[in-house]
Amino acid sequence: MSSPQSLLSSAGGSWIELGSVLAKAGEGTIYDVAGRPDVVVKVFHPDLDGLDVKLAKVAAMVDTTPEGAVQSDGFVVLAWPRQMVYRDGAPVGFLMPRISTSQAVEIHSLSNPSNRANPLPSAPQWTTGATWNHLVTAAANLCLAVDVVHHAGAVIGDFQERNILVADTVRVTLVDCDSMQFTDSSGRQYLSPLGRPEFTAPELVNVDLRNTARAEASDLFALAIHIHLLIMAGNHPFLRGVWTGPGDQPDALTLARKGSWAGGPGSPLHTHPFAPSVEFLPNEIQALFRRAFTDGARNPSARPTAEEWRQALTRIQVVNCPSGHQIPAESGMCPWCGIEAARRARKPRPQQTVMPSLSQHRPPPKQPTPVSAHTAVGGPSGGKGNRWVLWSVLIIGVLVGVGVLVGVAASTEKPTATPQYTTEAVTDHVPVPNESWSYPRTSTSPAPLPPPLPSQQSSWQLVIVGTCDEGGTCGVKQRSAPYTAADRLVPNDLHDGNAVTVVCQTIGDVRSSDGRGSSSVWYRLANNAYVASVYMNTSPAGISAC
Incomplete structure (x- = not known):
């Protein structure tokens, strides 16, 4: 049996049963409607500021059905409010057409x-x-x-x-x-x-x-x-x-x-x-x-x-x-x-690699002192060459001894089984159809066990690049928000070669830069200023969301 909170009514008196939550926003929550795959319901938050005005506005919109809001084949052009919904006789939201977002x-x-x-x-x-x-x-x-x-x-x-x-x-x-x-x-x-x-x-x-x-x-x-x-x-x-x-x-x-x-x-x-x-x-x-x-x-x-x-x-x-x-x-x-x-034309041509000149005068290498087969290894008359031979013999002996001990110790322990992972070929190429739009289904094959997660990195040291791409004065502003119209947070601009500390990333306005393409990703710096990611020398993986 449905709970009272999940049952709403329409203006005609029919019951509307709320299904699963599809989305939550600042004004309200959007739900599935049981038995109605063509619509969803938006229920406003009861503490929404100006709720009475909002409900009056939606009620007025319901009374107007825009011509062309739904095309003859059923395609929805406007997600326009269709019906008011009520709880205990009081309006709380509205029904609207469901939009298929699987390919939108x-x-x-x-x-x-x-x-x-x-x-x-x-x-x-x-x-x-x-x-x-x-x-x-x-x-x-x-x-x-x-x-x-x-x-x-x-x-x-x-x-x-x-x-x-x-x-x-x-x-x-x-x-x-x-x-x-x-x-x-x-x-x-x-x-x-x-x-x-x-x-x-x-x-x-x-x-x-x-x-x-x-x-x-x-x-x-x-x-x-x-x-x-x-x-x-x-x-x-x-x-x-x-x-x-x-x-x-x-x-x-x-x-x-x-x-x-x-x-x-x-x-x-x-x-x-x-x-x-x-x-x-x-x-x-x-x-x-x-x-x-x-x-x-x-x-x-x-x-x-x-x-x-x-x-x-x-x-x-x-x-x-x-x-x-x-x-x-x-x-x-x-x-x-x-x-x-x-x-x-803008792309620099590759340059040959330059190494130190081989024609410069260099002193000949020192010749090693020959060791006589008749000279005692530890004798006082062996000189520097004999002392190096002595040290070499001693070091080799120590290493051999350690290796024997390690081998003996290892042979006394039980062998540990190494887990085996099967690597399957993965393709990310999706052919573009010429006549009709069709798409492959997502594979449901089990994936290999993931590697251990690395330790969480809290900041990244990057370098500013490409600020002259826009022409005129070089430099990029440090803004208070990830939008091109946001005010400066820091008065001075960043220029090519400046090192910065990035702490997180977010989505904002789309920016473009030569060599870095276009992106809507912005980085927040350690000073809380925002700079578009296209002005950084690299885009590291794993930067956390702001």
Whole structure:
């Protein structure tokens, strides 16, 4: 029999039995629903701040069913609240559609080239087969999802990559919909105070979002950022480039307010040599980026709508360059060929190994003193040569004696059986299907016994490298959090060759560096400052999580 706490009721009076816990978050807990594989239930924490307002907001969302939230074949575009649930007659949460996550990834796992090519062993592996055409299609599908949200009278608000899931068919689902800004039928607005700096529209800088409503245009800024990340090799338009202006490169929010983006018209932030130039894109797409980032900095209403983006992206015709890279048909250049050439040119040529000159004068080696067969070994007239012979004989005798004793001692003990381990061949190569997406099952063969765990290391000594890759002034900031927009924790920058002590690692914003690729891993130093792992000379195994 189910416990009273595991039984909830719907508005229609039917019972809902809670199953296993799927996830716990800051606002509530998500459960399976017994006998209902198509839905899950979110129960808010009873001590949640502003719980009454949250429940009123979700109730208003339940009364609105966005057109296109679920496609005709059942694919879920928005994880939109469906029904309120009650305990003892009081609302405590809501039902929402269940999203299949077995082959879905957060969008950064697709837009970031390093994450895409090297998925975690426990993550879906299909991203390794994604092409530029897949990325363009994913961008168009994201636009469709955003358009559905806006037609429902909602604003995404916290439009960050963890709230965007991409399936292996590159169709897109938006989750955490109950955190969106929503206006009910009476005109009451329920706000969305959260947001990540790198996706925040410039007009919202220094705005208290707890008391200020967002406009759809703020979503359209973040949408353009996500599209740029997808089709421009994971490069954020306000983060990576060659800074040609005075002083250090400003943070992303400052650049966004000025409309200064990498490769934009008149921008002091130029395209990085290892990033594709926006000029390889169709003229229509270039114009949309200018409207989103240049014109939109002064006039947010100038930004393209989600539907404008979707139509333009679906019109891109993809062809292969002579080297096999995918590019737009109207492009007169292949950026990927150019990037490969730039990397080859930057890579230092190997140098021959130099040893000390053999032509330098060296004194001839001393000849050993011959030992006479008639000279007594211990005699006083034996000289240095005879004394060395004496010591050699004594040492050999001692070693032989010790060996005999050890052998005798060993022969008196019982032999210890050495455990035998069978090593099986393991392959991590998963072929990419050409027509249909299919994946091998995970092997359930027992694994060999693991070796003894090494002693836990508490810190790692690393060296700063590659800080000049971004152009302009070299150096990397020591930040208060693992985000590019975080404030400095320590006033001085770190430069190539500086030694640092790393104590733990965490996940933050994606950073890129020549020779080290891209990564979202950040290291916390002994002084509590955060530095992206791509600026370290190595990535040791075993660094604990912060």
